[in-house]
Amino acid sequence: MSARPDLRFGTAAGNWVLAATILGSGIAFLDGTVVNVALPSIGADLGASLGGLQWVVNAYLVTLSALLLLGGALGDRYGRRSVFVAGLGLFVAASALCGLAPSSGFLIAARAVQGVGGALLVPASLAIIASTFHPNDRGKAIGAWSGLSGVTTSVGPFLGGWLIDVVSWRAVFLINLPLAAVAIAIAVRKVPDTRSPTRAPLDIPGSVLVTAALAGASYAAIEHEGVGALVAGVVAVVAFVAFILVQHRSRDPMLPLGLFRSRQFSGANLVTLAVYAGLGGAMFLVVIRLQVSLDYSALEAGSALVPVTVLLLVLSPAAGELGARIGPRLPMTLGPLVAAAGLMWLSRIDAGVGYPTGVFPGVVVFGLGLALTVAPLTTAVLDAVDDAMSGVASGVNNAVSRLAGLLAVAALPALAGIATDVDLGPGLDAGYGTAMRLAALIVAIGGMTALLLVRDPRRDDARDAEPAR
Numbered sequence: 001m002s003a004r005p006d007l008r009f010g011t012a013a014g015n016w017v018l019a020a021t022i023l024g025s026g027i028a029f030l031d032g033t034v035v036n037v038a039l040p041s042i043g044a045d046l047g048a049s050l051g052g053l054q055w056v057v058n059a060y061l062v063t064l065s066a067l068l069l070l071g072g073a074l075g076d077r078y079g080r081r082s083v084f085v086a087g088l089g090l091f092v093a094a095s096a097l098c099g100l101a102p103s104s105g106f107l108i109a110a111r112a113v114q115g116v117g118g119a120l121l122v123p124a125s126l127a128i129i130a131s132t133f134h135p136n137d138r139g140k141a142i143g144a145w146s147g148l149s150g151v152t153t154s155v156g157p158f159l160g161g162w163l164i165d166v167v168s169w170r171a172v173f174l175i176n177l178p179l180a181a182v183a184i185a186i187a188v189r190k191v192p193d194t195r196s197p198t199r200a201p202l203d204i205p206g207s208v209l210v211t212a213a214l215a216g217a218s219y220a221a222i223e224h225e226g227v228g229a230l231v232a233g234v235v236a237v238v239a240f241v242a243f244i245l246v247q248h249r250s251r252d253p254m255l256p257l258g259l260f261r262s263r264q265f266s267g268a269n270l271v272t273l274a275v276y277a278g279l280g281g282a283m284f285l286v287v288i289r290l291q292v293s294l295d296y297s298a299l300e301a302g303s304a305l306v307p308v309t310v311l312l313l314v315l316s317p318a319a320g321e322l323g324a325r326i327g328p329r330l331p332m333t334l335g336p337l338v339a340a341a342g343l344m345w346l347s348r349i350d351a352g353v354g355y356p357t358g359v360f361p362g363v364v365v366f367g368l369g370l371a372l373t374v375a376p377l378t379t380a381v382l383d384a385v386d387d388a389m390s391g392v393a394s395g396v397n398n399a400v401s402r403l404a405g406l407l408a409v410a411a412l413p414a415l416a417g418i419a420t421d422v423d424l425g426p427g428l429d430a431g432y433g434t435a436m437r438l439a440a441l442i443v444a445i446g447g448m449t450a451l452l453l454v455r456d457p458r459r460d461d462a463r464d465a466e467p468a469r
Contacts, residue, residue: 009137016190021125022148023183024088027176028118033156037287037302038169046104051222058218059108061406063115066211068399069254072123072392076196080124085187087120092180098173123394130382131194143320143375147312155309157287161302203254206246213239221410265384267453273404274446275336280405281412281439293351311367316375323376327456331376336447339369340440347436
């Protein structure tokens, strides 16, 4: 079954679609950050070092990043709603396993399965919006999706902190069960099932190779010493080169390399890589820093980031409309620069620093920059491709954002001199500020990339159409 893209923003039918997609993808985004605030409790309960806790984060990101492209293609082929619901089902089953994990190894394995479920549901959620909403309302719908889904990324530390203090770290996974049940019920009853008119074969070899590449790169970055790290790095390079060759030679690749001939698509994804690297690294480090160095409780550490949630909720829809009106280049340039300034402020968090002057200003500035960036960025990616490729384009962009977080969590501690095989406190003290300043630099590079590579299609096309004088 296929639906015409004629849903209007603000109507009952449109609201049901947004409710299902935002709740579903929001659960996956929530899980990407809710775990961060639980890491000290998980480490204490399961006896995990900082390196083990990096794997608790990255096991999820490896499978999520690697399989998002396949997830987008599955949605285009078999129906976006069908794949969305299947992904939610797998995600919630893995969440139950995480909540019952008896050891860190079991938890890491269950997190990897969670990532597979997320890889199915996340690209399908955005592709549902792109393929069902009227073109004139698509920017508003994507803005609402970006803002409210993004809010879950930021509300994760707050919700996680409350659950940890009141119940246990295990509750941060078990809370997914009722939320996913509601999302599935809405999707089955209220969301139309759309698919691409073409039915290309699935690229299983490509999926295996990119998974090996990301897992190897993550292991090499986290361990960063010894024969095992060297072997993992070689595996990652070989698997990545093989992946590119397979994609180039395949008649129906998982990642159509031709997409990157579009300067708009390539530029927007490079900005995504930079901005989400900063976001992933900051969310991983800041909530641990607050608990370990400033003796915050889990709830206090999560509450410290609430301003980011509020700013995303309030400003993202307006940022989406602004990007649609003036083009994405300006907000995608200024947003990362503002966010980088916020990260520079947060790099000064140390023992004895008060929240009102030492943490709150940085959180607010970072949230302003993020809110200005996210919706125009998402719109720029989808506007750069035909509707038939919306699932693949969504999968690519989401894979890039998760890859960015994966690389930041794996590499930033090593680059900043933070030891990963010792207790959290001494390891983090050695290089927290350096790691945050590196994150700020990377985000700022994203803003400059937008200035150089992202274009404003409507304004540029109008200028090109003007007769020569």
